[in-house]
Amino acid sequence: MESHKGYFKGILAIVIASFLWGTTGLAASYSETVSPLAIGALSSLIGGILLVITSRNKLLIDYKLMLQQPALLLLGAISVAIYPLAFYSSMRLSGIAIGTVVSIASAPLFAAVLDRLISKKYISLQWFLSFIIGAIGIILLVLGKEQSHLEANNLHEEAFGALLGCVAGLAYASYSWVAKRLIENGVHSRSSMSGLFGCAALLLLPPLWFTGDNLFSNSTNISISLYIGIIPIFMGYLLFGFGLNFIDASKATLITLIEPLIATVLAVCIIGEKFKVIGWVGVCLVSLCLLIQTIKPPSLNTRRAELVRSE
Template sequence: MLHNRYTSYQLGIFSILFASVLWGTTGTVASLAPDVSSLAIGAFSMGVGGLFQALLSRKQLRDDFKKILIHKRKLAVSAIALAVYPLAFYSSMRLAGVAIGTVISIATAPFFAVMLECLFSKGKSITKKWLLSFSVGITGIMLLVFSESSAIHTVNNLRLIGILLGLMAGLFYAVYSWVAKALIEQGIQSQSALGCIFGFGSLILLPTLLVTGDNLFASATNILVVGYMALIPMGLGYIAYGFGLRFVTASSASLITLFEPVVAAALAVVIVGESIPMLGWSGIGLILICLLIQVKAGSHL
């Protein structure tokens, strides 16, 4: 029994790691369509990805419909959080730089997630292993950020706004992740939980394209970029993430997604041709140690 729980925990971690790898490609791919606004990329990718999620989970949604109605307030809050998250996240990357925007958004999410769990989830508390993992991961993230020189050229005022938007993105990411986990713990299937959150969130996001969607389909490259973003990181990635949430807490899942900036940095080196100083590689090493602590954290299960 204990062995099965540990195996399930590891499977959940690897599912979230897989999602993080897909999400780590978004910054590089989005940079291929510079004439499309960050708001449009966020709204289209998460909006269409949300409809894709809802479509794939329609059977589970029918089965869990009555259970979902009981939690309609949580669903409303999570749908709004989901809609705000990509707008804040992609705007943060555009204003503060890809590295800073990504790191602030992802690095603050574990803190907000564990606060939500402690405030609203019964029996949940901050463990020593979580604090150790968080400390190591945040140190690694900061080393990676400070090693980046690209964000230095961003105008200071815009950079500050980008950082604030990154904090907003981290908070709203934690909110809809916590709600999804709470729904799953109430006996709702993971596909149903994410399907309903993403489905309603997409209804909020897609209308914003009427204002922000200039040049969205102006070229084949733009079409390929937004199509990839919607179907792969936002579609397939969140299917894997929802599966992982069945076995991993929202706060631990948020820590595991610290792997996303590592992927983003590696792609910047391999594809964009950027270089990472030794300080940055040290940060990547600490992030990997953070992930290892999370994997080992389930060894007592």
């Protein structure tokens, strides 16, 4: 019973984190005079510092264990640093909805590949079914976007934005996988996330230095960076790390497909982006994908016990 409770706690934590992350594109859209690299670097820097400060007691206990796994720590830190730079640049070039969709939708596939090739974990039929439904839903979301001034952008820029979204998806899957491996190796979830983000904060200082010209030019830009750093990143990744205690990285990244749903709804309701009926069918399919992921399949021991009782 406790394992089932933990499983649903993990799902709930990641769903809430995804809601918070879904607001980042809307917030960043109000800082058009600021480089997306600067927004991503500063917000992640703020979030990383807060994670380290609030998790310092756990870090003091676990830092030696983390340093004993330098390859994992380095891969995770680099992935965390790359993600916001690629993610916010993708949204700037391709639009909020599509940039978020590509970045998040590609992550579950990368996470599953990492789980299978490196961790040698079994990928269930439930995961594949859920992924296919979610992927179709994401495609319909992209195709369902009505023409607007965003489509007047240079085609090469939009293609490059989609490519950056895939880079962001790979980075997201990589640091999710690293965080899960650290947790499995005995590191507390808060130490895992705060350690990765703390190291990434150092790596983000050079991009911030070279791209942050207009970052402090007005209160709006500062407020947006503070919001993204404190709410989606700091609070979101505390919840995400907690959720990884109970579910695999491949499943966690699949659940976060709710993030582009939130980003799409906000883009429609607040910014005025419009979607055709086919786009809303995509919303329903992604919701079905998430529903499938909330169903915990019975363990092998449970199935065996049921067979014994039936005999």
